[in-house]
Amino acid sequence: MKLVWIEFRDAATFGMWKDIDDARSSEPRPCQCTGFLVFKDDSKTIVSLLSDMEETAVSDWITIPTENIVRIKYLTEGAGNGGGV
Numbered sequence: 001m002k003l004v005w006i007e008f009r010d011a012a013t014f015g016m017w018k019d020i021d022d023a024r025s026s027e028p029r030p031c032q033c034t035g036f037l038v039f040k041d042d043s044k045t046i047v048s049l050l051s052d053m054e055e056t057a058v059s060d061w062i063t064i065p066t067e068n069i070v071r072i073k074y075l076t077e078g079a080g081n082g083g084g085v
Contacts, residue, residue: 010068
């Protein structure tokens with residue numbers, strides 16, 4: 001699997017009473033993550049924090065709508081033994 005850095009836009013939330021004008025001025029949050037690229041197509045991109053060396057199991061992943069991705073930077077061509085994405 002390739003090691004990647006991804007910049008994406010995510011939902012912004014606020015969990016307490018505020019003036020409605022504050023809500024109207026809210027914008028999606030710019031976010032970033034780094035990890036192993038598990039899967040990517042036109043619908044979703046999955047990045048995992050952890051992978052076993054054979055690349056047959058992953059842990060702690062995030063599924064990002066691909067349309068929310070601003071940019072991807074590939075940090076490596078591949079890591080472990082599995083080949084993967």
